Amino acid sequence: MLKINNLCAKVGDKDILKGLNLEVKxxxxxxxxxxxxxxxxxxxxxxxxxxxxxxxxxxxxLDGIDxxxxxxxxxxxxxxxxxxxxxxxxxxxxxxxxxxxALNGKRSxxxxxxxxAKDFLAKVKECSSLVELDGQLRDRSVNEGFxxxxxxxNEIFQxxxxxxxxxxxxxTDSGLDIDALRVVSKGVNAMRSSxxxxxVITHYQRLLEHIVPDFVHVLSNGxxxxxxxxELALELEEKGYDWLKExxxxxxxx
Amino acid sequence: xxxxxxxxxxxxxxxxxxxxxxTTDIESETLHPGLNEGVVRTISAKKNxxxxxxxxRLEAFKVWSEMKEPDWAHVExxxxxxxAISYYSAPKQKxxxxxxxxxxxxxxxxxxxxxxxxEEQKRLSGVAVDFVMDSVSVATSFKEKLGxxxxxxxxxxxxxxxxxxxxxxxxxxxxxxxxxxxxxxxxAVFTDGSFCYIPKGxxxxxxxxxxxxxxxxxxxQFERTLIVADEGSYVSYLEGCTAPQRDENQLHAAxxxxxxxxxxxxxxxxxxxxxxxxxxxxxxxxxxxxKRGLCHRASKISWTQVETGSxxxxxYPSCIxxxxxxxxxxFSVAVTNNKQQADxxxxxxxIGKRTRSTIISKGIxxxxxxxxxxxxxxxxxxxxxxxxFSVCDSLLMTDTCGAHTFPYIEAKNPxxxxxxxxxxxxxxxxQIFYCQQRGIEEEEAIGLIVKGYAKDVLNKLPMEFAVEAQxxxxxxxxxxxx
Numbered sequence: 059m060l061k062i063n064n065l066c067a068k069v070g071d072k073d074i075l076k077g078l079n080l081e082v083k084x085x086x087x088x089x090x091x092x093x094x095x096x097x098x099x100x101x102x103x104x105x106x107x108x109x110x111x112x113x114x115x116x117x118x119x120l121d122g123i124d125x126x127x128x129x130x131x132x133x134x135x136x137x138x139x140x141x142x143x144x145x146x147x148x149x150x151x152x153x154x155x156x157x158x159x160a161l162n163g164k165r166s167x168x169x170x171x172x173x174x175a176k177d178f179l180a181k182v183k184e185c186s187s188l189v190e191l192d193g194q195l196r197d198r199s200v201n202e203g204f205x206x207x208x209x210x211x212n213e214i215f216q217x218x219x220x221x222x223x224x225x226x227x228x229x230t231d232s233g234l235d236i237d238a239l240r241v242v243s244k245g246v247n248a249m250r251s252s253x254x255x256x257x258v259i260t261h262y263q264r265l266l267e268h269i270v271p272d273f274v275h276v277l278s279n280g281x282x283x284x285x286x287x288x289e290l291a292l293e294l295e296e297k298g299y300d301w302l303k304e305x306x307x308x309x310x311x312x
Numbered sequence: 313x314x315x316x317x318x319x320x321x322x323x324x325x326x327x328x329x330x331x332x333x334x335t336t337d338i339e340s341e342t343l344h345p346g347l348n349e350g351v352v353r354t355i356s357a358k359k360n361x362x363x364x365x366x367x368x369r370l371e372a373f374k375v376w377s378e379m380k381e382p383d384w385a386h387v388e389x390x391x392x393x394x395x396a397i398s399y400y401s402a403p404k405q406k407x408x409x410x411x412x413x414x415x416x417x418x419x420x421x422x423x424x425x426x427x428x429x430x431e432e433q434k435r436l437s438g439v440a441v442d443f444v445m446d447s448v449s450v451a452t453s454f455k456e457k458l459g460x461x462x463x464x465x466x467x468x469x470x471x472x473x474x475x476x477x478x479x480x481x482x483x484x485x486x487x488x489x490x491x492x493x494x495x496x497x498x499x500a501v502f503t504d505g506s507f508c509y510i511p512k513g514x515x516x517x518x519x520x521x522x523x524x525x526x527x528x529x530x531x532x533q534f535e536r537t538l539i540v541a542d543e544g545s546y547v548s549y550l551e552g553c554t555a556p557q558r559d560e561n562q563l564h565a566a567x568x569x570x571x572x573x574x575x576x577x578x579x580x581x582x583x584x585x586x587x588x589x590x591x592x593x594x595x596x597x598x599x600x601x602x603k604r605g606l607c608h609r610a611s612k613i614s615w616t617q618v619e620t621g622s623x624x625x626x627x628y629p630s631c632i633x634x635x636x637x638x639x640x641x642x643f644s645v646a647v648t649n650n651k652q653q654a655d656x657x658x659x660x661x662x663i664g665k666r667t668r669s670t671i672i673s674k675g676i677x678x679x680x681x682x683x684x685x686x687x688x689x690x691x692x693x694x695x696x697x698x699x700x701f702s703v704c705d706s707l708l709m710t711d712t713c714g715a716h717t718f719p720y721i722e723a724k725n726p727x728x729x730x731x732x733x734x735x736x737x738x739x740x741x742x743q744i745f746y747c748q749q750r751g752i753e754e755e756e757a758i759g760l761i762v763k764g765y766a767k768d769v770l771n772k773l774p775m776e777f778a779v780e781a782q783x784x785x786x787x788x789x790x791x792x793x794x
Contacts, residue, residue, distance in 0.1 A: 106749050110741070134751035146746035150764025159760060160750035167751070199764065216750065 059084045059255050060224055065116035066280075067104045074100045076280035077116070082224070085252040089266055089291060090259045092277035093299045098259045099143060101277070102228040105257075106140040107133045120224065134160075135167035137223030141213040141230050148200040153212070154182065156200045157219050164220065185218035189245040207238035214245040225249070226257045231265040243268030263295040276302050343400040349373060352500050355400045359469055359503075362476055365483075372489035372499030379493045385655040386684040386716055389598060389624045392563045397533075399501045457517065463547075464509040465520055468536055471507035478509055482540050486569040486606045486632070494565040494626075495602040498534045502567070505536035510545040510576070519774050521550040535566040541576035541611075548579040550777060563598050564622075570605035570613055574635065577612040578605065581773050582629075583781055586621035588652050596623025596652070603627065609635030609664070616772045618781045619646040619656060620788040628686065630659035633667035633698075640669040643769040645781075647788045648681030648713070657687040657704075657718075662695040662728070671702040674766045678709035678789055684716040691728040699729045706736040707765050709789060759786035 060082040067075040074097045082088050092098050104111050105118065107130030118125040125133055148156065162172045173181075186193070189211040201209050210230055217225055227246070231239055246269050250256070258269060266274070266288065274290040275282045276299065283302050284290065343351060352373045356366040381391055458465055464475060471479050489499040510516050541547055551568075564586070572578045580603075589596025599622040605613035615629035631640025642658035660669035669689065677683040689700045706715030717734050739761060747757030763770065763782050770778050 106745075108745055129753075130745060130748035131751055131753045131757075134749050140749050142746065142749075146740065146742045148743055148746070148761055148764055150767040151760055156747075156750070156760070159747075159752050159756065163751040163753065163756070220750065 059086075059121060061117075061119040062105075063117045063119075065101075065104070065118060066114045067100060067111045068114055069100070069111050073114075074111070074280055075104065078277075078281055080275065080282060082255045082257065084255055085250075086272045087250065087256040087258060087269065089271035089274045089288075090257060090277055090282075091261065091263075091274060091291065091294055091299075093303075094261075096277045097280045098277050099228055102140055102226050102257075102259055105133075105226060106130060106138060131163065132167070134220075135164045139217050139220055139222035139225045141210075141217060141225065141227045143229040143232060145201045145204075145209040145213055147202045147204075149202050151200050153198055153200050157182070157216065160216070160220060181219060185215050188218050188248055189214045190241055191215050206233040207235065207241075210234055210238065210242055211245070214242055214249075218245065218249060222254065224255050224257070226259070228259045229261065230258070231260055231262060239265065239268060263291040266291045278303055343398050345398045346395045347373075347397070347399055347501070351399050355501055355503065358400060359472070361472060364480060365472065368484065368489070369500050372496050373501075375490040376493065376496035376500055379490075379496055381493050385626050385686070386682060386718070387624050387626065387653040387655050389653070392598065394497070397563065399534075400503065454518065461514050461516070462511040463514065463516055463520075464507065466507055468502075468505040468507045468538060471538075475507075475509070478540065479507065479538065482538055482569070482571050484569075486571060486604045487567050487602050492602060494600040495567050498536060498565050498567045498602070502534045502536040505538070505566070507537070508539045508547065508549065510541045510547045512542045513544045514542075515545065516547040519548045519550050533564055535564075537566070537568040539568075539570045539578060539580070541570070541572050541578045543573045544575045545573075546577045548581070548774060550581050550583075550774065552583045552585070562595075563600070565600045566602070568601070568603040568629075572605060572607050572611040572613050572638075574609045575611055576608075577614075579614045579616070580605070580629070581777060582615075582617040582619075583773075583777060583784065584617065584619045584621050584625075585784060587623075588621050588650065589623040591650050598622065598624045599627065600624075601627040603629035604632065604659075605630070605640070606632045607635055607638035607640060607664075607667075610637040611635060612639040612641070614641040614643070614772070615658065616643045616769065617645070617656075618769070618773070618784065619644070619654060620784055622654075623652060625652075625654040625656055627654075627656045628658055630661070631669065632661045632663065633669065633695075634663045635667075636664040637666045638664055639667070642669075642671045642673070642687075643772045644673045645676065645766045645769045645785070646673070646683060646685075647676045647785060648678065648683045649788055650679040650681060652679075652681040654682070655684040655686055657685045659688040660690070660700060662689075662691045662698040662700070665694065665696045665698070667695055667698045669698075669700045671700070671704070672768050673702075673704040674769055675704070675706040675715055676709065676762060676765070676785075676789065677706065677713035677715050680710075680712045682714045682716070684718060686718040686720075688720040689722070689730060689732075691723040691725050691730070693724045695725050695728065697727045698725065700731065702730075702732045703768075704732075704734045705765070706734075707762070708736065708738045755786070755790065758789060762786065762789060 062078060062080040065075050065078040078101065090098055100111060104113060107128065113126055120136060123136060128136065158178060165173060191211050201212060204212060213230065230242060234242060258271065271288050274286055274288060276284040276294065278299065343354060349370065352369050353366065356369055484499065487495050489496050508520055539549060570578050570580060586597040586599055607613055613631050617629065619625055629642060633640050640660050644656065646654045646656050648654050657673060658671055660671065662669065671687055673685045675683040675685055685704045687702065689702065691698050704717055708715055715736055719732055721730055723730060743761050744754060744757045747760060748754060752760065762785050766785060770781055773781055
């Protein structure tokens with residue numbers, strides 16, 4: 059499904075990703091952990107097509123498509139979804155209109171007619187109940203005046219609406235209390251399927267108790283320095299990251 | 313009877329001639345450039361005006377001659393040479409083109425994006441049109457219906473001939489000749505415009521629009537509009553058009569006067585899209601407009617404007633809340649791009665008791681443009697318990713444009729309540745990326761964000777106007793994020 063090969067990226071003069079390799083197969087959930095400034099959020103932004111980062115080397119292949127060749131909106135239409143660490147507010151644009159524009163953008167890309175109002179509303183109902191946002195979305199502007207927890211739940215709601223192939227969750231657990239974390243995790247778990255892959259970026263192992271990963275990778279200084287199963291997260295929780303900071307020769311591949 | 317009306321209408325539609333005021337030999341006539349008392353007399357004579365109106369014009373000319381062109385607005389432009397303008401030219405038949413192939417392709421592209429039908433595109437760009445029977449019958453039933461209710465809706469020139477007492481009673485009562493430099497000029501040399509009268513207690517059942525006044529050939533340089541809503545009546549009036557309008561006249565100095573009698577309500581909506589000039593602002597229209605309404609007891613005037621065109625805009629639709637319990641509203645979206653300059657806002661003059669006003673102004677600046685809000689809220693000593701609420705927001709699309717806010721508040725009654733909120737924000741790369749990440753393309757994303765920002769104003773426009781105005785906003789800002 060997703061093959062990242064020797065990905066290098068910088069912002070301004072600063073190299074952030076320095077030859078990152080990762081392969082994600084359909085249905086897998088990969089957790090990416092690592093200290094502050096290791097490049098986790100940069101990886102998410104580069105995959106989603108944020109143009110403030112410059113890709114200097116490497117390739118990203120999603121089901122045979124060269125992602126780096128596409129505009130951000132086309133990547134989204136090909137099935138890449140990014141749940142933002144800090145969801146953006148768009149005053150005056152209702153959540154529902156926003157989702158309708160997004161959904162119809164994707165549909166036109168697939169050569170489909172715009173969704174019928176009835177089908178759209180049914181889908182909204184289904185997806186919003188998944189993250190317990192039912193009935194609150196209709197008249198509210200995108201993320202405007204939402205609490206931290208509501209914003210994160212709204213991200214998962216949008217993910218459910220758009221049914222991505224590859225979902226990237228960037229520190230979705232940050233700023234969540236334990237109840238909100240449970241709701242968000244429930245939504246993510248409900249979305250897991252044999253065709254959908256996840257990259258979950260997090261600082262803490264806490265989230266991975268609720269969303270259990272197939273693989274855990276440690277990102278440090280722009281490279282993956284250690285990979286393992288879910289038990290690696292526990293080890294990290296215990297030992298911290300310092301013992302991994304010296305990159306060793308055999309851990310750069312996932 | 314009906315037959316005759318229809319024939320007349322078809323004549324008007326095909327633009328053969330005006331029913332009043334002009335004869336064939338005048339049509340070919342244009343006065344030499346320059347302005348003096350003789351010119352004012354000639355205009356009045358050509359239009360076969362009564363003596364009181366001639367005197368009124370002469371008085372205006374005298375005042376204008378003694379006035380200085382104002383320079384307090386936050387705009388810079390080369391002042392027009394008033395002696396180089398011809399102040400009278402018979403209503404021109406625009407040169408008719410044989411087909412759309414002869415029209416500027418840029419213009420057509422924009423109209424297409426606005427969703428304007430082929431027939432309409434032809435009409436707007438001066439191509440000979442075969443009017444489909446449908447639109448003729450719509451216009452006919454429109455006129456019949458208004459006639460039954462006693463609503464008068466015609467050109468001002470026609471009203472001066474047909475309803476002189478109504479015109480004389482109201483003309484200049486809200487915007488007197490000496491009001492300001494451009495209003496004085498307009499009063500001296502106005503050539504035509506619209507007149508509208510709604511009788512007592514009548515609720516005008518349709519939006520009155522210059523669009524339906526098909527007999528008006530082109531738009532004058534010095535237009536004058538007079539709207540009178542008698543006691544307890546209601547009218548919604550639409551001015552302008554979302555299609556881009558080019559004009560050989562660089563200076564436009566229009567006057568609009570509204571009189572809202574006791575318990576009447578007037579809603580006046582404008583979409584202004586005059587030619588803004590090229591990327592450097594060359595050749596664009598100067599739009600210096602005076603718009604003002606007078607509210608009698610418990611009446612209401614509501615101004616809504618979407619301003620996207622002109623090189624320089626200088627415009628402050630205002631309300632004089634003279635009657636007790638009267639209400640004034642001003643809702644505005646002003647977009648400037650490239651080198652456009654806009655200085656626009658409103659004045660709310662509270663004189664009567666318990667008068668209320670609301671101001672919502674949304675400026676959007678892009679390119680190297682300058683966009684200023686200028687507003688005055690004035691509470692007179694007798695305006696007990698009056699209230700004003702103002703919001704003026706500015707949205708910046710680039711690092712090279714400017715947004716300015718000049719609010720003036722004068723309160724001379726301690727019971728007044730005045731609230732003023734202002735924000736300035738820059739359109740966020742974050743917002744655009746967020747939309748793109750959800751599969752919305754950049755251009756659509758900008759449109760969505762801008763429409764959201766302007767929503768409170770767009771919602772005030774009549775439905776069909778609102779849809780076009782939304783598209784217009786998007787088009788005006790195309791490729792403008794830097």
